[in-house]
Amino acid sequence: MNGTNQNNAGSNLGVAGLVLGLLSLPLGLMGCTFLLGLLLGILAITLSATGYSQARNAHAPTGILTAALIVSIIGTGLSLVRLGNTASKTHEFFQQLKQSVPQWENEANKPFEEAFREAFKEELKNEPDNRFDPFKQEMEQLERELDEAGEEIENSFRDLSDKEKAERMGRATGRALRKFLDELQDSSITR
Numbered sequence: 804m805n806g807t808n809q810n811n812a813g814s815n816l817g818v819a820g821l822v823l824g825l826l827s828l829p830l831g832l833m834g835c836t837f838l839l840g841l842l843l844g845i846l847a848i849t850l851s852a853t854g855y856s857q858a859r860n861a862h863a864p865t866g867i868l869t870a871a872l873i874v875s876i877i878g879t880g881l882s883l884v885r886l887g888n889t890a891s892k893t894h895e896f897f898q899q900l901k902q903s904v905p906q907w908e909n910e911a912n913k914p915f916e917e918a919f920r921e922a923f924k925e926e927l928k929n930e931p932d933n934r935f936d937p938f939k940q941e942m943e944q945l946e947r948e949l950d951e952a953g954e955e956i957e958n959s960f961r962d963l964s965d966k967e968k969a970e971r972m973g974r975a976t977g978r979a980l981r982k983f984l985d986e987l988q989d990s991s992i993t994r
Contacts, residue, residue, distance in 0.1 A: 812861035813868055816854030821871035823847035827878025837885035844879030851875050916953060 824847035830840030851871040858865045960968050 812863040813854030813856070813858035813865075814863070816850045816857065817868035817871045820847045820849075820851030820854060820875055821867060823850065824871055824875030824878050827875065827882060831878050831881035831885055834885075837882045837889070840878060841882035841886060844875055844882055847871065847875035848879060916950070 823843045827840040827844035827847060830836040830843060833840070851868055855865055855868040855872060857863075858868055960971070963971070
């Protein structure tokens with residue numbers, strides 16, 4: 804019985820290492836599972852190397868252990884290549900993001916009114932000018948009122964926290980929407 808154990812020394816570890824090494828191959832190639840492939844590959848190398856050492860000390864066959872070690876190394880290598888590729892792509896993404904943030908900050912720092920006017924003009928640049936003639940005086944009056952309201956808002960919001968600003972803006976927007984819908988309904992009734 805002692806001779807049988809020596810002939811099988813390390814073979815169980817070799818089979819486990821081979822199975823884990825074979826699992827690490829496809830997992831190392833797939834996009835989302837390469838970390839699992841890397842973990843299984845490292846575990847497979849450890850089991851295979853331990854089994855190989857036991858088999859050599861017991862003068863047992865090492866064929867399956869060698870195969871397990873080779874497959875495990877290949878699976879781990881594929882996972883490492885995938886990890887390096889992912890790290891490189893992630894680095895590139897964050898570099899591009901880092902370069903874009905100042906541009907976004909510049910856009911965010913533009914005064915609201917200026918950005919609104921530019922976008923409004925851009926949207927209506929292809930419309931005929933005479934289409935809006937009846938509304939020009941009313942629009943100019945609304946623009947003056949909007950400027951005054953903007954100044955009032957800026958002055959009243961200076962000492963408020965972000966949460967308080969958001970709450971006030973939410974209530975004001977709700978009131979404005981309600982008023983707009985009422986006026987819209989009134990105008991549709993009169994027509």
